[in-house]
Amino acid sequence: MSRPPRARELVLDAFERLLVTEGERAATMDATARAAGVSKGGLLYHFGSKDALETGLLERLHALVEEDLDRMSASTEGPVAYFVRTSAMSDDTLDRALVAVSRLAQGGHAAAGAALRTIRDRWADALRSHVASEAALDLVMLVSDGLYFNNALEGDGVAGPTPTGAAMDALVEIVTRAARG
Amino acid sequence: MSRPPRARELVLDAFERLLVTEGERAATMDATARAAGVSKGGLLYHFGSKDALETGLLERLHALVEEDLDRMSASTEGPVAYFVRTSAMSDDTLDRALVAVSRLAQGGHAAAGAALRTIRDRWADALRSHVASEAALDLVMLVSDGLYFNNALEGDGVAGPTPTGAAMDALVEIVTRAARG
DNA sequence: GTCTATATACAGATAGAC
DNA sequence: GTCTATCTGTATATAGAC
Numbered sequence A, B: 001m002s003r004p005p006r007a008r009e010l011v012l013d014a015f016e017r018l019l020v021t022e023g024e025r026a027a028t029m030d031a032t033a034r035a036a037g038v039s040k041g042g043l044l045y046h047f048g049s050k051d052a053l054e055t056g057l058l059e060r061l062h063a064l065v066e067e068d069l070d071r072m073s074a075s076t077e078g079p080v081a082y083f084v085r086t087s088a089m090s091d092d093t094l095d096r097a098l099v100a101v102s103r104l105a106q107g108g109h110a111a112a113g114a115a116l117r118t119i120r121d122r123w124a125d126a127l128r129s130h131v132a133s134e135a136a137l138d139l140v141m142l143v144s145d146g147l148y149f150n151n152a153l154e155g156d157g158v159a160g161p162t163p164t165g166a167a168m169d170a171l172v173e174i175v176t177r178a179a180r181g
Numbered sequence C: 001g002t003c004t005a006t007a008t009a010c011a012g013a014t015a016g017a018c
Numbered sequence D: 001g002t003c004t005a006t007c008t009g010t011a012t013a014t015a016g017a018c
Helices: A006-022 A029-036 A040-046 A050-074 A079-086 A093-106 A110-128 A134-154 A165-180 B006-022 B029-036 B040-046 B050-074 B079-086 B093-106 B110-130 B134-154 B165-180
Strands: none
Touching (some): A006 A050, A029 A040, A029 A050, A050 A093, A079 A134, A093 B093, A110 A134, A110 B134, A134 A165, A134 B093, A165 B134, B006 B029, B006 B040, B006 B050, B006 B093, B050 B093, B079 B110, B079 B134, B110 B134
C-alpha cells in the first residue's frame, strides 16, 4: 500500500467536493485545480486527463467501501440497522465519495455506473443472511438507496427530508422488524 | 389551457430524452435541436434560452404530477400500493420527466431541486392518512425514492436491480404491511 | 513537481435572411 | 416560424520553461 502524494489527495478531495456541492458540470479541471490550490498544470501532473481524475475517484470509493463492509459485519446493532443508519450520513468520507460517483454515473460515465452496481451487490450479499427473504432484502436496499438519493439532492448539506434523531430510530425499528419477516 | 405548438413539444421531448439517456452534460441546445429535428435557431424561437428550456420541462412535470395525484387517490389497490408500484416504471411519461428533472437538480439547477422537494411533499401529504405513523410514511417515501434512484441510474432502460413481476408484488406486500403498522 | 502560455473544440446566445 | 452565420466564453489538453 504505497502512500500517494499529498497534493494528489488534495486534488481528489476538491474534485469530490465540487461534484457533490455543484454538480458534474461545475467540476471542471480548472475549477478543481483552483479549489485544490494548484495550477492546471500541477493537476495534470497527477492526473493526465479528466478520465484519469474520474478513475482516481472510483479507486478511492472502492477502498472506502471495503472498510465499510468490515465495519458493517462487526456492528453490534446488527448489519441491517448499521446499513440503514449509515446511509443517511452526509459528511462522512464514504458517503461523499458515493454521492460524487453517483453524479458521474448520472452524467453518463459508464465505469461509474458499473462501480455503483458492483458496490450495491456487495452490500446486498453482506446483508442477505440477515434478512428473512429477497423481498425483505429489496426493502432494506431500497430504503438505503432512498436515503442516499435524498442526500444527493441536498448537495451541500442543507437540511432536507432525511429522518434524523428519533425519526431515524423509528425508521430503523420499522425496517429491521419488516426485514425479520 | 392553450395547446402548445407541436414543434415546441418535440423539442421538450428531445431535451428530456437526452437528459435521461446521456445526462445533463450531453443535453446541450445544439444536441437537443438536432435530436428534435430542428435547427438551433428554430429551437431558440420556442425557448429563448437554456433556462427557458429547463423551465419548460419543470412546467411539464408539474402538470404530469397533478394527473398522477388524481389517479393515485382513485386507485383500487390503495394509494400506498399504487405509489410504490408506479415508482418503478421507466418508460412512463411522468417517470421520464421526473428522472430528467432530477438530472437537472443534481447539476445544481436550484429551481429543479425545489420542484422535486415540492412534488415529494405533495405525494407525502396524499399518503399520510393511509399509513400508521410518520415512520411508516418515511418508509414508503424512501422505498419510492430508492426505486426512482435505481431507475435513474439505468438511464436508457437497461435491466437493473429494480424488482419486477412477482418480486415487485412481494415488495408491495411487505411495504403495505409495514406501513399499516 | 509545478508553473504559464497556447491550441482546438464546443458551449450558449445574437443578428438577420427567408 | 425556421433557417444560417457568427460572436464570446470556457472546456480539455499540449508544449515547454523553471
